[in-house]
Amino acid sequence: MTLSKSYGATRALDGVDIAVHAGESVAVMGPSGSGKSTLLHCLANIERPDSGQVLLADERIDELREPARSELRRTRFGFVFQSGQLLPELPAVENVALPLMLGGTPRRTAEQRARQWFPPLGLTGKEDSRPGALSGGQAQRVALARALVTDPRVVFADEPTGALDQATGQEVIRLLTEVTREQRAALVVVTHDASVARWCDRTAHVRDGRLVDEVGGAGSVGAGHSGADGIDVPDGTGCTDGIAVAGARAEVPR
Amino acid sequence: MRALGSVLKGASSAPEGEGGAASGACGRKAEGGERSGLRRRPTTRRACVHGAAPQTGLPKHDLDRTTWTLTWRLLRGGGRHGLLTAGLSVAASAVCTTLLLLCVGGNLGFESRATHADWRTPAKVAESRAVAVQATGTTFRDGEPVTVIDVAELPGERGEAPAPPGMPRFPAPGEVWTSPALGELPGEETTGTLGSDALTRPGERVAVVGHHADDPEMTTPRGTDPRRAGDIVTPTPIADFTGERDPGGPHAPYQDLMTIITVLVVIPLLVLGASSARLSVSRRDVRLATLRLLGAAPGRIAGITAAESAVTGAAGAVAGALGYAALLPLASQLPVAGGSWFVRDLWVGTPVLLGVLVGVVLMVVGSALAGLRQVVVGPLGVVRRSRAPRMSIVRAVLFVVVLLVYWQLSDRRELSVDAMTYFFAVIFAALSVVGPWAVGQLGTLVARMARRPATLLAGRRLLDDPKSAWRAISGLALASFVAGFFALFSLGGAPPWGSPDQLALAVPEERITQVRQEAGERLARADIEATVGTNDDWVATGTGEDTERQVTATVADPNQLDAAREVLTGLLPGQYPVTGNDVDWQSQQFSGDYQHATFAVLGASFAIAITSTGISAAGTVLDRRRTYGLLHLAGTPLRTLDAARRTESVLPAVVLTGGSLLTGIFCAAPLTLAGGKPELDAGSTALLAGCLALGFVGLAGASAASRPLLRTVAQEAGPRPE
Numbered sequence: 001m002t003l004s005k006s007y008g009a010t011r012a013l014d015g016v017d018i019a020v021h022a023g024e025s026v027a028v029m030g031p032s033g034s035g036k037s038t039l040l041h042c043l044a045n046i047e048r049p050d051s052g053q054v055l056l057a058d059e060r061i062d063e064l065r066e067p068a069r070s071e072l073r074r075t076r077f078g079f080v081f082q083s084g085q086l087l088p089e090l091p092a093v094e095n096v097a098l099p100l101m102l103g104g105t106p107r108r109t110a111e112q113r114a115r116q117w118f119p120p121l122g123l124t125g126k127e128d129s130r131p132g133a134l135s136g137g138q139a140q141r142v143a144l145a146r147a148l149v150t151d152p153r154v155v156f157a158d159e160p161t162g163a164l165d166q167a168t169g170q171e172v173i174r175l176l177t178e179v180t181r182e183q184r185a186a187l188v189v190v191t192h193d194a195s196v197a198r199w200c201d202r203t204a205h206v207r208d209g210r211l212v213d214e215v216g217g218a219g220s221v222g223a224g225h226s227g228a229d230g231i232d233v234p235d236g237t238g239c240t241d242g243i244a245v246a247g248a249r250a251e252v253p254r
Numbered sequence: 255m256r257a258l259g260s261v262l263k264g265a266s267s268a269p270e271g272e273g274g275a276a277s278g279a280c281g282r283k284a285e286g287g288e289r290s291g292l293r294r295r296p297t298t299r300r301a302c303v304h305g306a307a308p309q310t311g312l313p314k315h316d317l318d319r320t321t322w323t324l325t326w327r328l329l330r331g332g333g334r335h336g337l338l339t340a341g342l343s344v345a346a347s348a349v350c351t352t353l354l355l356l357c358v359g360g361n362l363g364f365e366s367r368a369t370h371a372d373w374r375t376p377a378k379v380a381e382s383r384a385v386a387v388q389a390t391g392t393t394f395r396d397g398e399p400v401t402v403i404d405v406a407e408l409p410g411e412r413g414e415a416p417a418p419p420g421m422p423r424f425p426a427p428g429e430v431w432t433s434p435a436l437g438e439l440p441g442e443e444t445t446g447t448l449g450s451d452a453l454t455r456p457g458e459r460v461a462v463v464g465h466h467a468d469d470p471e472m473t474t475p476r477g478t479d480p481r482r483a484g485d486i487v488t489p490t491p492i493a494d495f496t497g498e499r500d501p502g503g504p505h506a507p508y509q510d511l512m513t514i515i516t517v518l519v520v521i522p523l524l525v526l527g528a529s530s531a532r533l534s535v536s537r538r539d540v541r542l543a544t545l546r547l548l549g550a551a552p553g554r555i556a557g558i559t560a561a562e563s564a565v566t567g568a569a570g571a572v573a574g575a576l577g578y579a580a581l582l583p584l585a586s587q588l589p590v591a592g593g594s595w596f597v598r599d600l601w602v603g604t605p606v607l608l609g610v611l612v613g614v615v616l617m618v619v620g621s622a623l624a625g626l627r628q629v630v631v632g633p634l635g636v637v638r639r640s641r642a643p644r645m646s647i648v649r650a651v652l653f654v655v656v657l658l659v660y661w662q663l664s665d666r667r668e669l670s671v672d673a674m675t676y677f678f679a680v681i682f683a684a685l686s687v688v689g690p691w692a693v694g695q696l697g698t699l700v701a702r703m704a705r706r707p708a709t710l711l712a713g714r715r716l717l718d719d720p721k722s723a724w725r726a727i728s729g730l731a732l733a734s735f736v737a738g739f740f741a742l743f744s745l746g747g748a749p750p751w752g753s754p755d756q757l758a759l760a761v762p763e764e765r766i767t768q769v770r771q772e773a774g775e776r777l778a779r780a781d782i783e784a785t786v787g788t789n790d791d792w793v794a795t796g797t798g799e800d801t802e803r804q805v806t807a808t809v810a811d812p813n814q815l816d817a818a819r820e821v822l823t824g825l826l827p828g829q830y831p832v833t834g835n836d837v838d839w840q841s842q843q844f845s846g847d848y849q850h851a852t853f854a855v856l857g858a859s860f861a862i863a864i865t866s867t868g869i870s871a872a873g874t875v876l877d878r879r880r881t882y883g884l885l886h887l888a889g890t891p892l893r894t895l896d897a898a899r900r901t902e903s904v905l906p907a908v909v910l911t912g913g914s915l916l917t918g919i920f921c922a923a924p925l926t927l928a929g930g931k932p933e934l935d936a937g938s939t940a941l942l943a944g945c946l947a948l949g950f951v952g953l954a955g956a957s958a959a960s961r962p963l964l965r966t967v968a969q970e971a972g973p974r975p976e
Binding site: 044046067070071072073074075077079081085087088089090094098099101102106107147 | 704705706707710711714715717718719881884885886887888889890891892894
């Protein structure tokens, strides 16, 4: 039984089976309306699939109740969206510290941990700037820091470079793939941009709700990159799990 | 119209969140810091660089149509939330219009009542011009006043005496015409019923009695009594029944009170109207900013805003006018100043109605344009907020100066109503000036001290936009000012004259024995047990001579008071026996109405304020729907978002309503209006506590009312910009 999801008469996902390993990055590409965003939503527990299972390590997560789903997203997932995810009222460091505070970390500690993410992401000196005072690329890097500060097991990025110019976008995706690899987090990137997908270990092509093709490994820009080549990630925990969308499988490759 | 189509396409596809594609690109270019895709989009680049340039190249005569078309498309394209905000704006304008019209109707109603009472205070004319004599007296039945107007046609070739208002002709001697509520006078046969022109209100008890010109009632002078304005008028030669307004008449305090009430209610109403207008605009800020980025001139943006707010404002105003018309019969049943109203008195008339409608629409349009100022001034104004605005301490200094000046001017002086009205307006304005500053200070403090995410968010939001936060609670703060003022400023107290079961007549010294004897005999004949005596109090007023003393009849059974009053009537011509309560009836009635008005004003103020708060809360949710949605997607619990929202509204509400309430008490303290004394008694304390409890329950309710909306927008949002 593979993953399916319909909206009324429209079948958005039609039998998808995919696994993303810890430290692995997968780009999901496809034309508009192909179901790639629905796939991301189902993986990220934002939406429930009609059938099939979503597994995180040994744990089935698609049947969790809403509070548990929220907690899961907050504590074990990280999100990077195209735009608008930063709170305009909060300085950058507080934006990054917010997920930690939501998890119960005292403010002072949360801000200290948040500040550690600024130098490796090239944001030194921007800690107290409000998002409105940051460029698009800087704001997106703050969003990266916010997604990564909780040491997530999986990072979901939906068109993370969609609002950026080519050069800035490349810089952001480079940082994203390197940091997640360094953290041993799985990364799922939905993108239209082939140059973004090239930074990922694998590319999954989705069409009409089906996984039609998977390309991986050698040709990817990011393949063979290690965190040591890129940036020094603070306090990486090196989590070992990934995420799987599957029919009957209940295991995640480690 | 091709250019129009392209503008619309850009507008509808533009992201609403911060850093959206179109706005973000221009924002980066404008800051000059980074690469962008502008080179590949020369049109956008040109629009960005030359933001104020003519945008479409349309012939000038098409601009108006373009503006209206754009407006209509934006209105229709707003989706469910757009419709909701438009609906809320319409509803708020409707409530504003209805209450404004009722306030204006109340003012006009009291004026109309006074006008319909004018004929009872005759304008004296020279003997040569006089055609009749008119006098007024007031007796009581069941504690209610009965106005008796005595008239007599003067003999000779003076011309025909005109018919009094509400009567078909001048009454002949011996005729008695009574109002429907009075029915008939004891012992008198009623000739006819007075029409409504003779009356100030439907339930009023009035009798017009015809006399011969030489009857004692028409020749004996009646002394004036400052405690009973309009109750007693000495026989006066008249040429007609136009009358003469007594500026200190019984309607004067009501008119003053209504003026104050109007000011107190109108200000929160303006806040409500403004918040609803801004709600409507806030949702479209980003789209309009995008249009601005695309090159729409400030005039076009202002035009679209004005047109849109005019449409919603006009729809609301018309709905409000219909609501006013529908409520008129109900409002006319409100027992004020003795009883219910004639609907005609509360009807404002077509010119005033249209004036209020236009005024409401202008207010809504003005508020919307003020809210859009950022977009118009700079296309990046809404899209990018780089730093929190700073509120100058000058605002606080100004507020303190206004209060000090007020204290100096009002301390131990009796202020006129006009002066008080101006003061209220100035103090309300001062509160509105200091409010955002106080919110900003509070935001700084909360953000600095915050330990929980919700508190931190709330503090930062207060600091980020103190004016909006103030707008959301300003209605409540102003209502608290009113509560503080009225709580301290109470009227009432027992009348200091006579006793409630003792009737008194003012009798000349030389007739005291005779009147006492006759009074005893009349009471005995009527089988009424009473003690007749004499004293030197001042209850009844006779001819006004200094030698008068009081002949009193104290009834053993209070239920026989009116019976005793009837048998003693006529002992002295033109004089009706009265008790101390009777003498004080105007003051007692006003005091009771003042209490009711206090509750009504406070109720209305708090209801308006709570509605404003609810609308603002809904607007805030809609404004931040994308942020809320993304935070929720990223796992932020709804309760945290809700707690932040609640803290953001409750914290400043608690602090600033408390401050406003103290300001109200401060302002009432030095005043003595219409005999009122500043004291915070148990009743006033209860009133204050009740108002505050009502206010905070309402605030919690208003906040809770938008919780489902928060849940909806949080769960509806997808990761992609709308």
